[in-house]
Amino acid sequence: MERIKNHSQKLVTILRVAFFLATRQIKRANIWTNVLIVFIMTLTFLNLVVVSGILVGLIEGAVEAVQNRYLGDIFISDLKNKAYIEQSSNIIETAKNLPGVSAVAARYIEPGKVESNYKKNKKRANDLDESVGTSIVGIDPKAEDRVTGLSHLVVQGKYLDENDYDQVLVGAMLLKEYLDFESPNFPVLENVKIGSKIQVTLGDSVREVTIKGITRSKVDEIDRRVFFVDKQFRGLINRYDYNVDEIVVKLNKGVNPVAIKNALINAGFNQYAKVQTREDAEPKFIKDLKDTFSILGNIISSIGLAVAAITIFIVIFINAITRRKFIGIQKGIGISSKAVEFAYVLQSLFYAILGTALGALIVFGFLKPYITAHPINFPFSDGILVATLPGTLIRIAVLMIATLIAGYIPARIVVRQNTLDAILGR
Amino acid sequence: MIKVKNLVKKYQSGDSELSVLKDVSFDVKSGELLAITGRSGSGKSTLLYQLGLLDHPTSGDIHIGDIDTDQLSPDERTNFRLKELGYVFQDYALIPELTAIENVALPLIMQGQKTSEANTKAARVLDKVGLKERLHYLPSKLSGGEQQRVSIARAIGHNPKIIFADEPTANLDSETAKTVLNIFLELHKEGQTIIMVTHEPEYATLADRVLTLSDGKIL
Structure with missing residues (x-):
């Protein structure tokens, strides 16, 4: 019991130090660097949500048009032999x-x-x-x-x-x-x-x-x-x-x-008749198209996610490598490696959360209502932006996990280097 | 307090091996101010890094108190440095995005103290080194002498058993260097164990004892 208490106290201390370092590193970093990183994260989020959302929305627009303008909610048609x-x-x-x-x-x-x-x-x-x-x-x-x-x-x-x-x-x-x-x-x-x-x-x-x-x-x-x-x-x-x-x-x-x-x-x-819901009556090629575009959307999202992870990795790696000497000094004066690593993870999470929040605001506050009101005029459909809350939350969760990993790995690489070599810049 | 026995440090330099410390043995008493001197390349900084657990010797033993430092895991070494040792580096080695008070408070927070408690203590120590008016200045806004005094405050803030100072006056003008040395002498008077590397014979004479290194050996 005592051991668990000690461990949890130690963890709390590590997190406090990590938070102490991360907040100050963010607060006192160059404002334009922060803006640029958040901007990159916002674009990454938009790439994740909007590109696939429009791709799916292209077909969804066609589907909705067929449903609303032709099939209604229930579509009753004559039997084959009648x-x-x-x-x-x-x-x-x-x-x-x-x-x-x-x-x-x-x-x-x-x-x-x-x-x-x-x-x-x-x-x-x-x-x-x-x-x-x-x-x-x-x-x-x-x-x-x-x-x-x-x-x-x-x-x-x-x-x-x-x-x-x-x-x-x-x-x-x-x-x-x-x-x-x-x-x-x-x-x-x-x-x-x-x-x-x-x-x-x-x-x-x-x-x-x-x-x-x-x-x-x-x-x-x-x-x-x-x-x-x-x-x-x-x-x-x-x-x-x-x-x-x-x-x-x-x-x-x-x-x-x-x-x-x-x-x-x-x-x-x-x-006397074939009674179908709008989904039942949807032509099969549209169902297939929806599935295909959904897969395409997921592939594009995955690429977007990989780009996001690599971006975070590069940003944190450059940040950590340029601060290698100070990481060495922190270790030298007794700051635990885990606290230094967590500080970088918190920083990357901060950028990801801020970028995502800004991206979500753009998507749900502006893009989605705007595109719904003014659909994109594709030759075969009025394209809408498909961005559901559950789908977006899943993407945000995946982005956060990718960010955690992409922030942790470069920090770990730099923190693991020899303390004295880091201090002396060798 | 410190027992050093048959300490050897070798570095690999290309195909050849370079011996920087050659079978060094000595003791340091509690409350002693020890100066380590020698020419450039004599191994004095290397010796300080081994004593301060910033580096691993190739062979030999270092005991600090009852602790055989060779037996400590990397995490235990970090924790030992946090609790028992203090460092003053030649180039001050302050964290650039932390203010003076935050630089001093950081090791205290790592020790588990509340931030407010750590800040109060840090302010007191900074007052002691004459930086009462510079608490919230970033290192970039401080002069060299002020930065070195922040570095000393950080080293003594958590009441370490031993302070290691690596050429603490090397980058300072003679007036500022005297101020910094006086702080060390004050600490020494209070019973603090200090091991200081210096290449200035004048400053070394202020120590209780002088250890002169030449070509990796104690003369």
């Missing part, structure tokens, strides 16, 4: 009445063809038409807007009104003006603007309609579609039973989508 969702009205009513459901929208979808400049194109009878095959969708504009915010994705012109007739929204990826590349496999409409007439073919029915608005969402499923008001669309496709092809459900914040999905399945609707 042309539409049977009992659609029943499903929609049930979903609307479930607690936690905020809005429900239904979509009628038919494959079709759109063509612009169709009067000029066919100069001769044997000329091929310049049309684009696509999905034509009928929506209730208000309901769709409540679930997916489609009106906010209109980049030109106006959103649909429930009384619009022969007026459509056209996805930006169907228009040459909005496409950044040209490919024979990716046909587009040319010379089309708001108010232009285009021809829509749905089976046997052909309509000349006016473009009311252009939507751009960076989600292929939306940007390659043409939207009609459902009232007119039902007539065009002769669907008077109100059975639809997609039902999207938006939930209130904090509601568990799995519980809603299970409620719909338990009501027996899985016989």
Whole structure:
């Protein structure tokens, strides 16, 4: 017992001396040296969190766009062997009445063809038409807007009104003006603007309609579609039973989508439709991309961590080596090696904590809110910064451990040298 | 107090071996002021480093009190230096980022004293060496003589059994050197054991006994 008490007293003394030395070494070091080291640590932290966060955010932005603008929280689609969702009205009513459901929208979808400049194109009878095959969708504009915010994705012109007739929204990826590349496999409409007439073919029915608005969402499923008001669309496709092809459900914040999905399945609707949460419905390539980018992010973080550890090592090593004589003197007058080593570890921790705190302030106080409000405009997504608190805390913990090791090793190397050689500078 | 027997120190210099101390034996009594003199390269500083446990002799014994210093582990040697020995170096060897009072308080804190307690004691010792007005000055703001007095204060602050001084006046002008020597003489009067290396015969005559080294041997 006495021995344990002695040991703990000794340890407390060592830590007190280490703290005494470390605080004074920091306090009386050149201010610009301190600023530079903290700046390096801040950059290292940003490298750890932001680079991987943006890389993951690039995909996360795409995923969120697909989920928020297309899938909703619950995505109900037709079964493989069915042309539409049977009992659609029943499903929609049930979903609307479930607690936690905020809005429900239904979509009628038919494959079709759109063509612009169709009067000029066919100069001769044997000329091929310049049309684009696509999905034509009928929506209730208000309901769709409540679930997916489609009106906010209109980049030109106006959103649909429930009384619009022969007026459509056209996805930006169907228009040459909005496409950044040209490919024979990716046909587009040319010379089309708001108010232009285009021809829509749905089976046997052909309509000349006016473009009311252009939507751009960076989600292929939306940007390659043409939207009609459902009232007119039902007539065009002769669907008077109100059975639809997609039902999207938006939930209130904090509601568990799995519980809603299970409620719909338990009501027996899985016989008529495929009921999925947004995560279930996510395309597999996106899931794979997320995993790949997450691995890439971790690799970049690991490199960042190694850079951080090496930076700390070099800083502490240079600091210790230039102070070798004084380390020798401290040992000479009886200061324990451990106290000297701990002093360096405390110094490196100080720089790491200050750099990390500053980095965290930049990330959570400025970068994350700013990028959330102004996403980075990547060609295929609105990139956000993914920096979760648990993920960041893990990175901070790993950085601190790396700092401890990187601060301790060089101090140990220098402290272990012969005391007299250190004092005499030999 | 100190018994030195057949002390030998050799250094490897390239392929050849250099004998700096050759079979040195002598005793130091408690309360004695011993001066070690000799020409440059005679081995006097090397002898001081062996006695002060800053270096290991190649062979021979050094007993300080009842302790056979050869039997001490590195940590025990450090602890022994902390508790029993005090050093005054030729170039003062103060820690540059510690003020005068902090330089003196550091070994006291290492001994387990509270910082406030250590500071009070350090201030008292600095007052004793005439630096009452310079407590919170960094070494870079002190003159050579003041720095050496801080160094002496640090060496005596923890009441060591023996003080080792390696040419403590070498870098000082004659006036300041006298002030520093007077401090040593005062300490000696109080019964402090002091071993001082000097190449000034004038200062050596102030000691109880003079040990003259030549080519690693006592004359």
